[in-house]
Amino acid sequence: MFYRESGQFKSSYAEDQQIFPIRQDRIGIAALLVLAFVVVPLTADQYWFSAILTPFLIFSLAALGLNILTGYAGQLSLGTAAFMAIGAFMAYNVELRLPWMPILGSFAIGGLCAAAVGVVFGLPSLRIKGFYLAVATLACQFFVLWAINRIGWFSNNSSSGVITAQKIVIAGYTLDTPAAKYLLTLAIVTLMSLAAKNLMRSETGRAFMAVRDMDVAAEVVGIRMMHTKLLAFAISSFYCGVAGALFAFCYLGTVEPEAFNLDLSFRVLFMIIIGGVGSILGCYLGSAFIILLPILLNLVAGGVSHTFGVEINHASLSNIELIVFGSLIIFFLIVEPHGLARLWQIAKEKLRLWPFPH
Amino acid sequence: MKRNMIGGLGVAFAACAAMAFSAGAAAQAKEQFVPANGYWVGPYAPGGSGIFGGLIDYMQMINDRDGGINGVKFSGGKCETEYNNARGVECYERSKKKGPTGASVIHPLSTGITYSLIDKVAADKIPMISLGYGRTDAADGRVFPYVFPLITTYWSQAAAMVKYIGTKMGGMDKLKGKKITLIYHDSAFGKEPHGILQDMGKQYGFDVQMIAVAHPGNEQQAQWLQVRQAKPDYVILWGWGVMNTVALKAAAKIGYPRDKIIGVWWAGAEEDVLPAGDVAKGYIAAGFNVSGANFPVIKAIQKHVYAKGKGEMEDKSRIGSIYYNRGVVHGILTVEAIRKAQERFGKGQPMTGEQVRWGIENLNIDAAALKKLGAEGFMPPLKVSCADHEGSGLVKFQQWDGKAWKVLTDWIEPDRKLVRDKIEASAAQYAKEKGITLRDCSKEK
Structure with missing residues (x-):
């Protein structure tokens, strides 16, 4: 019922090819964007901006980068964190050495x-x-971190190999509040998501998927293997690099190479x-x-022990959190091995039929 | 059915989260909130639980014995950072507005989290104490008004180690032509002493060899083979966590004498040497606090906290250990800084972060004050100022005898001018990069 498409007629090719062919989706996305760009900045506090949303x-952007490469x-790839590190350290160096660069x-x-680096x-x-x-x-993961740690140029010869992101100034306006940094991040992530969504509907995206599904067949139908695979690496690394730059400039401010270790890639x-x-x-x-x-x-966990007045040892509490988190991962993977996005797709289909399933 | 289950879970979460938020909002008026953002799980849990145990117990003792500071009691809340930068930032953001005056001081207890918070604490006007870790050049208070690497920094530590080696050899001039190997944790923490060791090597004419150990450091055979080939006169061990234990075992395997290995203070706790067993005997480590439960301050905690059935440590034998006592040092500095701030800004009032910052900056704990606190010989005296956010630089060297850490030396002072010059040069570079104008300390009141 909620997703009933009856009455939505497409009378041109453009309408047939749009990103969100169903009207309800378009309304939903518009509402989400208004929420993220207008309502959230007006209502959220610093904690939400700097610890949760940013x-x-x-x-999400880093995951999007990896998804282009792995999913599409x-x-x-296990080099995501290395690509993020390159983005962060190179953005810092460009700002440092070319001060006129926006x-x-x-x-x-x-x-x-x-x-x-991704192409290589x-x-x-x-x-x-x-x-x-x-x-x-x-x-790649180990080499990049090794190079950043060893070569002083990357961190401007900082004794500990740590970089501190410069101020973010756009058109004379300094973005130094958590809300402003959130909005900048949101704008970049929105634009890049839109670009990715469109890319995957284009010929390039279809070539990616053809390579993923069966590379021999893809080659036979005339998709250039080297070009396609390296393009996927380049686009994916670009996304991760921008995510890394945002990580340094909009989130932490000061980063050490260790922040981009293998753990982050995983x-x-x-x-x-x-x-x-x-x-x-x-x-x-x-x-x-x-x-x-x-x-x-x-x-x-904190709320439960506070409300019920149960004094739980903090160490046990922290361990219980990890156990619950692990169990939830297993639970969701059993319920839906294709991920949470597939759950949403199923929900959407059910909503389309509701209240009269076959 | 599937969806119902998930929906049910979601509702339960939402309800619980709402409770958590409402519980946090109800705070009493006359309280001084000091958050405990630490780690009780993961590979570094021994350090986190010990140090925060000591800190929380000390504040509890002040609450129970003295009724707080002039009637203002301490309150606190734990937040698990897992030694992870992102979680550390989240905990900081969550805790900074709690209590009547917000978080009055932050102890990140992780060099990585310290780095992540440097910009944020300055914007939020909350002082951050990174006691014996963190960013060394933050000791220049003109550039970093809200960061306090109190007592001693990594550079002071390295300089003190060289001085100690020099004294053992019979004078600094004897260092000429000698060889010192640094085995370090391959991270920002491990890279801190490089510059100062190289400078001192040039000054005194000794040779420095640097060998990196990749995190977490449970495989070190290759590194110690290099040590065997180089045959250095001393090895400086700049490790953390499991790396220390493995290093001692590897040293024993190649037959390198353990009393020629000198560890940084994060490599000098019971948790580092006990798992190594007998091979750790003779190993020397630096420390800005000593172990032992015979100090009046520890006895006071046992009397006022543990005798009443309270207290953080489940394993009571850890009271008086290096990490626990280091936590008590954290507690003493926090409490005394707030007491100092109250003297100026109003006794019996909870202090804001800005006021506590003034308190730390004017902290002066001399020998007499230490005696009064029951911490004579427990920690070094210190005097902080607007320009000098380190305040002391003193360390003791201690040797593991198989059962306990035995203190070998009195407080050793590094070449503070050498260290200070390097700190100022590095801080000036940072200020230039960030466009910070130096604070004029003669105008501070």
């Missing part, structure tokens, strides 16, 4: 540097597949597995699950 958006083009230009250059480490994908490729990208990989491999919505759901659920569990 990291959520940044990790079928190339498994900040968005620095973010873009950070992303492009990550893309270049994507070369093995022409020969190897699956888990073996994942191991090859692991080399977390982003878990985000797309839980959210939904090969789905844009899944990136957001997965990021919310991995980033926000532990915080929610922590608040809930």
